[in-house]
Amino acid sequence: MHSDTERCVRAVQSKDGRFDGWFYTAVLTTRIYCRPSCPVVPPKPRNMVFYPSAAACQQAGFRACKRCRPDTSPGSPEWNQRADLVARAMRLIADGLVDRAGVPGLADHLGYSTRQVERQLLAELGAGPLALARAQRAQTARLLIETTALPMAEIAFAAGFASIRTFNDTVREVFALSPSELRTKAASRGPHPGRTAPAAPGTLCLRLPFRAPLTPDNLFGHLVATAVPGVEEWHDGAYRRTLRLPYGHGIVALTPEPDHIGCRLTLTDLRDLTVAISRCRRMLDLDADPVAVDEQLRGDPLLAPLVDKAPGRRVPRTVDEAEFAVRAVLGQQVSTAAARTHAARLAAAHGESVEDPEGGLTRLFPSPQALASLDPGSLAMPRSRRTTLTTLVARLADGSLRLGAESDWNEARARLRALPGFGPWTVEVVAMRALGDPDAFLPTDLGVRRAAQGLGLPSTPAALTARAAAWRPWRAYAVQYLWATDDHPINILPG
Incomplete structure (x- = not known):
């Protein structure tokens, strides 16, 4: 966007916060760079230069504005x-x-x-x-x-x-x-x-910014309703969970506030701060552009009332892609409660223990390497699903399947489809919540089909997929709006 000078000038002159993080304005006369919504009087257009990143501004010899603090804006969507x-x-x-x-x-x-x-x-x-x-x-x-x-x-x-x-x-x-x-x-x-405030060693209290609007009920409701006991919990108005990090481990408490997400992090090694913040932002989808998403989905007259009722829904994602893939297999064709039970048993048997003086967290979710040696006979599930799980874990452990931030979404989908027991629903739910593809779609999901039928949308997978072509590239967000029509606990922010 930074190359569209006319559009950038309009955004700066109107102090439009929607574009914070999309580009940065460098002022030639002051040698300062700002976010588009900087509250100071906008400079003359001839004195503005636009850059796609803060790093580019710094390399060009500009310093950060002390008023608008451009480094604190949400990341580019x-x-x-x-x-x-x-x-x-x-x-x-x-x-x-x-x-x-x-x-x-x-x-x-x-x-x-x-x-x-x-x-x-x-x-x-x-x-x-x-x-x-x-x-x-x-x-x-x-x-x-x-x-x-x-x-x-x-x-x-x-x-x-x-x-x-x-x-x-x-x-x-x-x-x-x-x-x-x-x-x-x-x-x-x-x-x-x-x-x-006094805090334990390694404990930090931060604020995570986001682009408004943000509707937190399905975001936190989903994480809490599917929480693995010992690994995740809702405690004192916050979603809390353990984190496996490069240098150690941590515990995070995330609290929805009107203009930010409160973040309380306890780390065994402070070098993990950057990655912990990055993963929490990714889990809560805080760098999304809700205005662009909702504008596209409002183009469908049957979706528009859902968007207008609660704009800014996010896709609940994950802090650990491998963990989510394992949990997706555990959740195949069983209830949410049963999936939590299966995951809790794995965590209790194979997860590393942690101390949590402030709550009830006891375990890290086990890594693929820790699960690679599990006895399939100990899994209380059908034999075919045991094969699915053990094959997935083996591929994750030996590195032949990568689901991290570096993943090519289409290549990862192809590798998942090649695994036994990975049908379209499992592949797409991993693509949506682990890989972070904003266009992942679940036309075979029972909740999606039921919601579609209730709204007058096509309810068969093929017909719904055809109708959803107009929602691209934001079909994963359309799924959140469709799921929100149900009274399932995933849509309710705990009290």
């Missing part, structure tokens, strides 16, 4: 609605892969050469993977500086900087303030619970 090389690379960078494995590790995950990855990112985003990762480190550092009382040395370590000097230089270059000046300025804006 582009990376969650595409599965090409650039989008997959951006999801991996957000997951902290460059900090852990460098650019060669990023290229290896994507199956391309380092040169190809760098060239494509530079062409589309105006910055290479190192610059994009550096911008993310700066954003994480600012978050910790402003919302915690952590010593600066610990913040530098947690944000992924190799040295205190690099941390100091980067923060000063990007924000035109030293780390201590950033903290002082944040304190002048008022108290923040992470800075003032």
Whole structure:
């Protein structure tokens, strides 16, 4: 979008928050870059230059606006609605892969050469993977500086900087303030619970922004209704769960608020902060563009009343793609309660134990490697489903099936379809909630068909698929609106 100058100028002049994260405005006279909704008086169009990423602005010598704080805007929805090389690379960078494995590790995950990855990112985003990762480190550092009382040395370590000097230089270059000046300025804006409330070591209180509107009932209702005991729970108004992370593990509590999602993270290793935030945002679909989604779906007169009643529905996703695939198999042709029971038994038998002084979480969901040695005879399910589960686990454990942020959606679908017991419903529900394909569709789902019939839409899979062509590329969101017509617990935000 940044190349459409006229459209970008209109968005800046109207201070349209819908475009925050889509592009950034750099002002030639002040050498500052802003989000489109910056509250200051817009500069003259001839003084505006538009960039597709904060990293590109920084590379061009611009520093972040102290008023609108462009680094705190939601991420671009582009990376969650595409599965090409650039989008997959951006999801991996957000997951902290460059900090852990460098650019060669990023290229290896994507199956391309380092040169190809760098060239494509530079062409589309105006910055290479190192610059994009550096911008993310700066954003994480600012978050910790402003919302915690952590010593600066610990913040530098947690944000992924190799040295205190690099941390100091980067923060000063990007924000035109030293780390201590950033903290002082944040304190002048008022108290923040992470800075003032006592917390256990490794516990951080954050705010996760999103594009409005957001209807939380089906989002949190789905996660809570399908929660695995010991791994997930609803406690004191928050959805809580354990997290398996690269350097350790964590527990997150996510609370829906009118203008943000409250996030309380407890980590055994602060280096996991960036990836934990990225996975929580992905699970809650917080980088979606609800205005674009709802505008498309309102084009169908039978869907329009559902959209108008509760706009901004999100697709509940996952923090662990392999975990969700296993749970999808456990949920084949059984009730939600039965699927939870099966998953809880697996977690109790094979999951690593965790301590949770604030609630009832006891386990990490077992990894594919931990499940690879399970005895199929111990599974209380039909033999055919045991074969489906053990085959899936084996493919995930040996790496021949990848369902992570780097996955090509069509290739992953083809590999899933090749597994025994993976029919269209299982493949598409994994595509929707694990892979994150916004156009995944479930025309054979009983709830979808029942809702379609009640609305006067075609209810047979073939006819419904034909009608749903007009909903593309947002059919996964249409499924959420259709499911919401039922009184199933997945659609109810717990009290």
